[in-house]
Amino acid sequence: MKILHIISQKPSDTGSGIYLQNIIKEFTGLNHSQSLVYGGESQGNLKDIDVFSTYEVVFNSSELPFPVAGMSDTMPYKSTIYKEMDNSMVSLYEAAFKKQVLKAVEEFSPDYILCHHLYFLTALVKEWVKDIKIIGFCHGTDLRQMRSHNLKNSFIREKVKKLDKIIALHEVQKKEIQEIYNVEPHKIIPLGIGFDNKIFHPLDTEKNNEIIDIIFTGKISYAKGIQYLIEAFSSLKTDKQIRLNLIGMGHGVEYENILSQSKGSKNEIKFWGMVDQIKLKEIYNKGHIFILPSLYEGLPLVLVEALACGLRVITSDLPGIKPWFGDVINNSNMITYIDIPERVSQDQLKKQNEDVYKENIKRALLNSLDTLHHMDHDISLDRFTWKNLTSQLDDILKNIKKQRDIASR
Known part of the structure; x- marks a missing residue:
């Protein structure tokens, strides 16, 4: 299976970045080939992310002369706030991501596209890519963006509701997604999050109780x-x-x-x-x-x-x-x-x-x-492990393929 991951911001430092890194790691263990499109400023190799190929959209460059747009208005690094983007910035953003997304689709030829955040870039990907199944991931900050201002909101709603599946964090969030994007309930699957039990576990360490x-x-x-x-x-x-x-x-x-x-x-x-x-x-x-x-x-x-x-x-x-x-x-x-x-x-x-x-x-x-x-x-x-979550996600992708195969007979 070939999977293209897409995230509009740095794939590190935030909860969505950690989520992305861990499902990439677990999918690697399932022998899936993976590539990544992401927003960044480094023009360098990604640390701790092992994929077949990467496609960086470089912010703070001649092509995009402003910092990475962050899904939260307060990021752990200098960032651009979506609601403060003008038409010129939006156009540059679209053009830069379109170039890299279409390049990744042509070169890598994925079976599935996994887009993080139900927001502007995910909507754009749904607009640009017609013949590949696209799954969107909600991380919560996307819902807050939709509620706080109106940057392309009608366009985002129109495209998000057409995604093939949406992965929610929990049942309460599923209802929010239905309300905001008018998505059919059967498309939304709450999976929660995971943790790496190979890292986070008790150590034989004596606490300083003083x-x-x-x-x-x-x-x-x-x-x-x-x-x-x-x-x-x-x-x-x-x-x-x-x-x-x-x-x-x-x-x-x-x-x-x-x-x-x-x-x-x-x-x-x-x-x-x-x-x-x-x-x-x-x-x-x-x-x-x-x-x-x-x-x-x-x-x-x-x-x-x-x-x-x-x-x-x-x-x-x-x-x-x-x-x-x-x-x-x-x-x-x-x-x-x-x-x-x-x-x-x-x-x-x-x-x-x-x-x-x-x-x-x-x-x-x-x-x-x-x-x-x-x-x-x-x-x-x-x-609650990443292994368990990714196994469920793998089953969802296999089921999409099964349904597609049945429909094509």
Whole structure:
């Protein structure tokens, strides 16, 4: 089987990039030949992605004289915001991706095209490529783009609804996709996400219980609730020595404001920047509590990675997470959910509710600190692996082929 993967941004540094890298790795194990079209700025080889061929659309170049367009308005690197693109930028974007996509289709001749994000590039690919089955992947940020502005939205809806299949993260997201794109329900398949159990697992490492390490991993941005986490953590009064570890990067004024805010904390806050997955595993295994206070997510991969390393997890009560984890994990004492009060938009609280949310985070942290040594580690995460997810995806592709063969008889 020959599979062409397409992503409009850098295939690294974000959840969708990690998703892409892992299904490529698992498909390689199934002996599928693969190629990749992606947005970047390096004009160089991709690290940790082993495919037959790559086709880079180079931003910050004479052809595209602006940074990579990011699916989030706040990316961990300098990026272009879609809603700020003018007609000239849109035209250059279309032309540059069309050149590389059609070149990849001609040279690689794929059986299937897998497009990440139900957004502008996926719609363009559906417009340009008529005779190859195209599967779209929803990561959540695409839905937020569709709701926040009107850049080519009618065109995107028209093309996305014609995709052959759409992979959703969970049932709640499936309903959102139906509402936004008017897609027939039978086309949408919720598969969740996966984790690499060869990397994320308990190590024979002794924790330093004199310092309780609380860990956050993700973009250092307001949408992730970092400002509320820092304020709640800073106000904690406990007889334990505690440290907040922030792993990831931000960008621009927002990131600078977060750095400045952290300096006022009476409790220790450590910024790690970007770390690779091996280092992340080591940090998790030495830590005690993982926290994700995001106001908006698709389905956070970091939660299952943290659980796999034996961390107590605190997460905001985001749509789709509880049903995805199921009763066994939800009813264990390994995970605590933070109530999110009423919001103005998906990633912004009402002003009067900010103190409520900070108090909710603080209460969850104190409860986890008090019950840290009463955890049930005996939970199975086997169904959440990338291997399991990719096996299901492989079955979907085979079924599409079977139906196509029947139709052609």
